[in-house]
Amino acid sequence: MAVDSITKTLGSGSGIDLKALVTSLVDAQYAAKTKQFTTKSDTLTAQISGVAKLKSAITGFDSALKSLVKSGSLATQPTSSNAAVLGASLIAGATAPTAATTLTVDRIAQAQAATSRIVVPGETFRGGTLDVTTGSDTKVTKSITVPQGATLADVAALIKKETGFSTALVADGDGTRLTVKSATGASQAFEIAATDTDGTAAGTGLSVFATGDAGLKIGTVAQDAQVTVDGARYTRASNSINNLVPGVKLDLTGTGTTTIAATRPTAALSQAVSDFVATYNELQAVLKEATNATTGVLRSDAAATGIARALSTLTTTKLTGAGTVQTLADIGVATNRDGTLSVDTARLTRTLAGDPAAVEALFADGTGASGGGLSAAMSSIATRLTDKTFGLDAATTRYTRQQSDLATAKAKLADATAATTERMTRQFASMDSRVAAYKSTQTFLTNQIAAWNKSDS
Template sequence: MDVRAMVDALVAADKAPKEAQLNRLEGTTKTKVSALGQFRSALSSFETALKKLNSAPLYQQRSAASADESIVTVTAGSKAVAGNYDVKVFELAQGSKVSLAGVDSADTVIGSGTLTIQIGEDSFDVEIAEGADTLAGIRDAINAAGKDKGLNATIVSDPSGPGGSRLILSSSATGADNDIKVTATASGSGDLSLLEFPASASAPTGERAPRLLMAASDARLSIDGIMLSSASNTIDDAIDGVSLTLNAAQIADESGAVKPVSLTVAEDLETVKTSVTEFVDAYNKLVGTIGALTKVTPGTGGDDQPSTGALVGDASVRSFMNSVRSELSSQSDGELRILADLGITTERDGKLKLDTAKLDKVLESGTDKLSAFFTGENGLMVRLESRVKPYTQTGGLLDNRDKALQNTMSSVRDQQEALERRTASLESRLLAQFNAMDSLVGNLMGTSNYLTGVLESLPGVVKPSK
């Protein structure tokens, strides 16, 4: 007997019905999990678009442009008033830059002690230790202590000239009252006072004398003919809600005149328009996703069955879309009453269509109308968010559905494991039974053959003729 073939056939016959049932349930559940994931993704995009349009600051944003950004750049906040401004930049604000006294080389020992460096009202100490009191060591100590103060030290050398090597101190603190001052307190050998600025009595004269390379100064500019000065090249208080950044001083023409740079501040209509477009696109994506997930495609006849989307007949999806469509078609108070008033209409397939020309006309009359229509306690976006939130919030409808499906998947896996264990047990039992039967049959056949031989050997037994 072919024991293995018989056991495999019996095991397969026992396992097949339950296995097919579990495979069908697993496939259906996976399809629904995937479908709910697609629905959740489309809902998330739609909710993000709703939140943008439901933000009051969106309608208060201002755009700002400069006719020449190499001279001045401009940004505007929500408090800025729309208007045009003429700006002239005569001088940029600059920090102090000084050259300390020259010495023979960067390896020249100056002396230990303390350097006190003052930049305007701010000051800090630089400790110069013995063994690190060369010009190069002092440079490194100044850079370490001054990195958070906006002070930088470099060494400029003229080996073949009379100037020698000297420290150049540069400050990033702009404004007329931010000049660099250096005082020294010696604590060992050498003469640290050599590096004082303004120069000490012991400082060298001539080519190695300390020098002022650049005095700290204010920016000088005019806005619509009004002269202004600023300690910084970033000016936030000249025009309410507007920030100016001066990038370069202008050069006067042959007549000595400076051509003004035109600045324009206006309502940021493009950002509002983009947010409205994103809302329409997100809604259409949502409608398309739900349509695909609830679509029924008829069969071609015969045994070809109709194909259905994973969420066909899903009551929660149908209820959601009905509530959203109801909100989109309801009227609001104010100048804008329905979406069609701002160029958004519903097409035959349920998607929205945006008339950008009509929206532009509404925007040109000001963003206040759109703000009143979309935001506020009874705004359209608030009402739509209230329809979406029960589905997307933690512990909401989609979360609960997903958890239930995951529990089903877990149950299927448990049943599949139990089926495998039961099948293995059945296989072992059948193999044992059939092998025992096969062994018994073999023994019986052996006994039969033995008895036949014995009987044939008895005297008087008539043997069959061959």
């Protein structure tokens, strides 16, 4: 470029380092604006980072609390006094019964299973029809067409496809057996009749798949589970039952008598309160650092400062709709002067002993900002504080836009700096050339005068 060429010879006439002089003058002219941009850039970077850190703390707190509540570990759980008879669990969204229930499992539900003779490798079967009849009181028959030359695997696949039964090929000695198994319950009992050209269990006829001593031998018989509750007998097709004891899912494992009772998670609730307070205080520490009146990068951010106000109401927000225990303050959680929380352990212990159900209700999996439990209240706050209109997401958008505007301003400043450098370089180059001309004239005159003086002498 022309300016580069000028710069290389700049100062040759005057003897002054005009290149350094131009750089110093340009730097001095734009120093204040450059410093302002650098400071603004550092501030915006810190603000975006601060918003991200604060948002992560809030959403992390909300997610952890939500997961804890939804896990069911803070809700009263049903228990079985005899795990060898059945297991008991709370149905999602249900409330465990407070009264104990004694029940007897007279028999468990069974699937029907039948197994074929050993089929040697490479053996195929003649075509024909398998008629599968299912049911106990009401019977339904389905016909399955088996093609000529079908293998054992082919027959297994056809039975599974047409009936929904499970089939398995089990290696046994020099060959393989076919096992057919239905779902549990008396209505899943089945019989298979075969129609083929062979008509016997020997050879390659389909009668090998007919139920009976000569074909598929029944190992277990389909039956319903039978359970006696309060003297009344009930039958169910499955060993997984959710409509005998209100709110409780029963998984039958054997016969015998057991009692279903409720166990309150007193220790878990106490720990949950302590963990909530500790996590809340960690969030407060992040918030306090970000909004510190002197050093906080978000001290002037409305969304960040609004978080403190929103969180300060959490201990007095009604988390349940009724009763004497409706807020965190009612169980001994208090707000300290610095905004952190503390737990009155003695009061919490007394409340858990006197009204554990009320404390449990505070951690219920509800909805809404008030009356839906602590998790719902925290979620409501988190949603408000991180929204895209007035919350932290809006702040991130604003700061990012300001960064973009700053980048544009920096680009304009760079252009202005380059233009000023070019202008000054040309001006000083012109001056330098004139000085060089003056010096040349001076040298000529000096030499001329010296010559005159020499000739006179």
